[in-house]
Amino acid sequence: MNLRKLVIGSVIFFLFVASKTITSADYLNLPITPYEYNVPLPNFYANNVANIDNSPITNPISNNGATLGRVLFYDKNLSLNRTVSCASCHKQSEGFSDSRTLSIGFNGGTTDRHGMTILNARYYQRGRFFWDERAVTLEDQVLQPLQNTVEMGLTAAQISERVTEQPYYNQLFINAFGDNTISNDRISKALAQFVRSIVSYQSKYDTGRATVNNPNQAFSNFTIQENQGKQLFFTPIPQGGGGCGGCHGTEAFVSTRPENNGIDAISTTDLGVGGASSPIRQNLVGTFKNSSIRNIELSAPYMHDGRFATLEQVVEHYNSGIQAHPNLSGILKDANGDPVKLNFSAAQKNALVAFMKTLTDNSVATEVRWSNPFCQTNLSFTGTISSGGFQSSNSIFVQSTSQILNSSTVNLVSGKSIILNPSFEAKAGSVFKAQISTCQ
Numbered sequence: 001m002n003l004r005k006l007v008i009g010s011v012i013f014f015l016f017v018a019s020k021t022i023t024s025a026d027y028l029n030l031p032i033t034p035y036e037y038n039v040p041l042p043n044f045y046a047n048n049v050a051n052i053d054n055s056p057i058t059n060p061i062s063n064n065g066a067t068l069g070r071v072l073f074y075d076k077n078l079s080l081n082r083t084v085s086c087a088s089c090h091k092q093s094e095g096f097s098d099s100r101t102l103s104i105g106f107n108g109g110t111t112d113r114h115g116m117t118i119l120n121a122r123y124y125q126r127g128r129f130f131w132d133e134r135a136v137t138l139e140d141q142v143l144q145p146l147q148n149t150v151e152m153g154l155t156a157a158q159i160s161e162r163v164t165e166q167p168y169y170n171q172l173f174i175n176a177f178g179d180n181t182i183s184n185d186r187i188s189k190a191l192a193q194f195v196r197s198i199v200s201y202q203s204k205y206d207t208g209r210a211t212v213n214n215p216n217q218a219f220s221n222f223t224i225q226e227n228q229g230k231q232l233f234f235t236p237i238p239q240g241g242g243g244c245g246g247c248h249g250t251e252a253f254v255s256t257r258p259e260n261n262g263i264d265a266i267s268t269t270d271l272g273v274g275g276a277s278s279p280i281r282q283n284l285v286g287t288f289k290n291s292s293i294r295n296i297e298l299s300a301p302y303m304h305d306g307r308f309a310t311l312e313q314v315v316e317h318y319n320s321g322i323q324a325h326p327n328l329s330g331i332l333k334d335a336n337g338d339p340v341k342l343n344f345s346a347a348q349k350n351a352l353v354a355f356m357k358t359l360t361d362n363s364v365a366t367e368v369r370w371s372n373p374f375c376q377t378n379l380s381f382t383g384t385i386s387s388g389g390f391q392s393s394n395s396i397f398v399q400s401t402s403q404i405l406n407s408s409t410v411n412l413v414s415g416k417s418i419i420l421n422p423s424f425e426a427k428a429g430s431v432f433k434a435q436i437s438t439c440q
């Protein structure tokens with residue numbers, strides 16, 4: 001056994017594919033002309049949200065900028081041990097949220113709160129981010145998970161180092177910014193552009209809404225039950241409705257400010273917005289941001305701690321479970337100042353749920369422009385390890401832990417992650433075939 005033992009990280013690997021040098025096209029499945037990231041919204045929607053868009057004039061969405069952001073969003077090299085990307089916790093198939101109650105970071109640790117959706121993030125007019133609004137802009141927010149010790153674990157300096165390391169970023173930065181200078185500021189701008197591009201506008205609700213002048217009119221594509229639920233959603237509580245539109249408003253179904261919706265009588269461990277600054281702001285204790293409930297069916301579980309598994313439970317909370325928190329929103333109090341009880345019938349509760357499901361937009365889960373650019377390739381190439389190694393990249397996953405013997409041919413089929421087995425062994429001159437199929 002004349003094998004040279006290799007420990008990933010200690011040796012730099014190079015792949016040579018026949019007579020071809022590996023280019024970014026070998027790592028990434030990107031179109032030659034970038035996808036369109038400024039898709040126009042239907043008129044009723046565009047007019048309604050024009051004034052609540054938090055995009056700064058210093059960072060408008062460009063197709064090349066959002067493309068770079070897309071690659072960064074899915075790149076696992078941006079976590080300390082290269083196991084987690086933004087998309088690990090904001091999954092396209094789960095409405096860009098996380099079906100786990102709490103998310104799991106690079107080292108197995110859990111986040112303090114539920115990973116919420118990032119869909120329609122651009123239409124939170126206050127432009128503040130996280131459940132407790134601790135990030136003052138989206139550009140500020142996107143660098144935080146990278147440096148969070150539970151989530152991705154990098155230092156500020158490591159962020160641009162990790163990006164510089166990857167061969168595919170050079171061209172992507174030139175395309176996006178005109179030159180290949182890599183900085184945290186540019187990384188943040190590109191990530192923010194990608195996040196702002198993720199907007200839902202192709203739901204059953206949108207189809208119906210486009211045919212009427214006013215959302216209160218019945219939609220002809222809705223069932224009787226869905227129209228009833230819509231009415232309950234938008235009608236204020238004193239008029240017999242659920243008052244939901246008062247806080248989940250506009251065509252983006254987005255809130256205007258943090259509120260307390262009475263899920264707890266007192267705040268103990270999580271003080272919400274009130275606890276995000278020092279000294280604690282008592283009048284904001286227990287208030288939380290909620291950005292958009294579009295596509296809510298796909299982003300269970302619900303609330304900042306993911307306490308409700310279903311929309312039925314959410315509706316039951318508003319129907320019978322609102323607690324008298326000291327900062328409970330006035331909208332959810334009755335004339336005596338007590339928490340309201342909606343006392344809805346089973347049919348009314350079901351109608352509300354049915355209406356919220358009309359906000360489901362399955363195209364969000366399948367739009368290629370928001371999908372993982374590393375993994376839908378069906379690349380297949382053969383190569384030789386020239387000097388003991390293997391390039392680490394999301395696009396290639398070594399599944400086999402067996403040794404690669406000189407001159408033997410192995411098929412490396414991409415799996416779900418990029419971790420190269422640390423005891424992976426190879427010898428210069430090993431021939432292999434890498435095949436990349438799907439991965440998530």
Ligand code: HEC
Nearest residue numbers: 086089103104105111113114115129130131142145151291
């Ligand atoms: C380990 C899981 C995890 C990873 C990785 C992660 N996030 Fe998050 N994300 C969360 C959680 C949990 C929250 C809510 C945290 C809070 O509010 O305290 C969140 C909140 C957000 C928000 C706020 C949304 C809003 O409406 O306020 C945005 C935007 C966001 N993440 C984008 C990103 C980006 C971009 C990346 C990659 C650079 C990323 N996340 C990586 C779990 C994760």
Ligand code: HEC
Nearest residue numbers: 242243244247259261288290296302303304314318329331
């Ligand atoms: C006073 C404002 C207010 C009203 C009225 C209100 N909500 Fe909410 N809603 C919130 C807040 C704030 C949150 C997030 C609270 C948290 O996580 O602690 C929330 C969360 C939700 C969520 C979960 C969102 C997520 O991302 O997990 C759903 C679904 C929801 N509300 C539906 C409704 C429905 C249906 C009604 C009407 C019956 C309603 N809301 C009325 C403020 C309100």
